[in-house]
Amino acid sequence: MPKDQNLDLGSLVEPDRVHKACYADEExxxxxxxxxxxxxxxxxxxxxxxxxxxxxxxxxxxxxRMIICRAEDGQVHVLYNRCPHRGALICNNLHGNSGNKKSFRCPYHAWQFAMDGSLRNLPMKEGYDGIIDLKDPQLQMKPAERQGNYRGFIFASLSEDGPDLETWLGGGKVAFDDICNRSPEGEAEIVANCFRIVQHSNWKIFLENQLDAVHPSITHHSTGDAAADMQKVYKKKTGEDAPMGYQFLADFTLPFEKWDSLDTIGHPNGHTVLEGYMGLRPTDAVTQAHEKVLTDAYGEDRMNEILDTKVHHVLVYPCLSVQPPLQQLRAVRPLAANKTLTEIWHFRLKGAPEGIYDRSLAYYYHVNAPSTMVNADDLNNFRACQDGLRLEGGGDWVSLHRNVGQDPVKDGVTTSVTGMSEQPMRNMFAAWKKYMTNEGSA
Amino acid sequence: MPKDNVLETSADTQRAVEQFLYSQAEILDERRWADWLGLFTDDGKYWMPADPEQTTGERLPNIFYEDVYLMDMRIRRVKHPYAHSQMAGHRTSHTVSNVIIQSEDEASGGVVCTSRFHMVEYRLDDQRYFGGKYTHTLKKNEDGYNIQLQRVDIANVEGPFDFVMQVWL
Known part of the structure; x- marks a missing residue:
């Protein structure tokens, strides 16, 4: 319970402010x-x-701690990473292959499990004769209570009950649709590299920042200026336009009016979308080649519809930040109230020109690599927020007042009145309150 | 070490390469950014692979992969008055050792050399440690060497990383 005993969980979230305990309290x-x-x-x-x-x-x-793996029959499984014998972690590496036998082998007593978690073999089996059947559920690696797949993106739920994945995703599906639709084959392929960065802050601070359109031109002022300077230097020295990566970075210091003109959409369950566009449909040869393969696959009207989808960023609450037009995905893994791991991935679009992948890779490098000049300043802000929020004095509430009450709502979906409305934060906290007070998902 | 891994080079070359590697580390630690940029050839690159098995930085994820223009940008960003995360004071200290000349081009005087480094970084009342291997492709010039490629393989390449790396290691 929060330190102030007068507060119950429901009262920590008001329409226009939230209590600091939501971010700082370990309980x-x-x-x-x-x-x-x-x-x-x-x-x-x-x-x-x-x-x-x-x-x-x-x-x-x-x-x-969970394992995602593929069995010999091609099925993908999600299992708890725990040996049912003495409880050891079965997979102690970040990733790998279970070897010729396609069996997980516990490093402690060599119990061996098929990729669906079922016990295959163990040394000295006779010690169990007449005591317990080796097929007993308590001797198998346990699968996640539920598993779902939306267009190749695998989710798990540790709850037996609740809405199915697609219903739960609702408006958040656009994160995956907008990635896959940009491929003439309708599929994305992950690039097998995971950048892992630990943020010294609460998981919610990260999500809130992604759809905070006020912060970029302030937080990223230095990086935006430096990129814009270098575009000029590059042009002067080489006679050519600087690579696209510089534009990605210069865009962070777009003027407030530009950010203000974007919309954010708040869907049920806390899923929130930033609409808008970062100049990703230029008229260069790469884009034209992309248009061609999409037209061949889907026809011209559908190609235009796909490439004009104006989604910049999608938050799938509580676990993902996705930037579909650039095929970026960051998974949020909360480690403690003040510590969050992000697992950062990017994708190729199957069948799309190589130059489209180059854009994805450039964004992955500039914004998401462990050397990023962008998130360097974000991470510093997150840390500063967390350090301030844990203070006892100086005030108890976090303000989410900007444009409160002004965002139009239709059929449970909120559209921000301006791009700078704090609607995304309020939408996520509405879901937070429902989950935390056991009213379940919307 | 097997004998065939030891390249016969002159003591002068060994000494010149070592002095050069020490001085690039010193330039980084003293944040002499213009001097740092001046160490590289026009086509020079600073590269920290995301995977120790990588043989190229092209079209692959990298932790750092920067030509002189991107390095110039990083310098402008670090020096910018609104680089918030640089305000609290940021210091590094490198130690370079185990310098081995792997190959030497007699005609041009260029060398490929490997070395090991330790680096401590101080920021926000906290100190973190990095260690790893440098592989330098050096071109001979009138006064010494220029870096054509600085490959940096850090020991903790898979992460996870606390915060990010804002300057070069």
């Missing part, structure tokens, strides 16, 4: 894991991450 954090991360659907990985039988990656759902 509330534990309840978030239980009520949000162990109840909703959490992104585990992409099916192309485990292309071959025996392949596995490890990750987190709340406090639980």
């Amino acid at each position: 509330i954090f534990e309840q978030e894991l239980k009520n949000i991360f162990h109840k909703s659907w959490i992104y585990i990985g992409h099916e192309s991450q485990v292309p071959n039988p025996g392949d596995y990656w490890t990750t987190w759902v709340g406090k639980e």
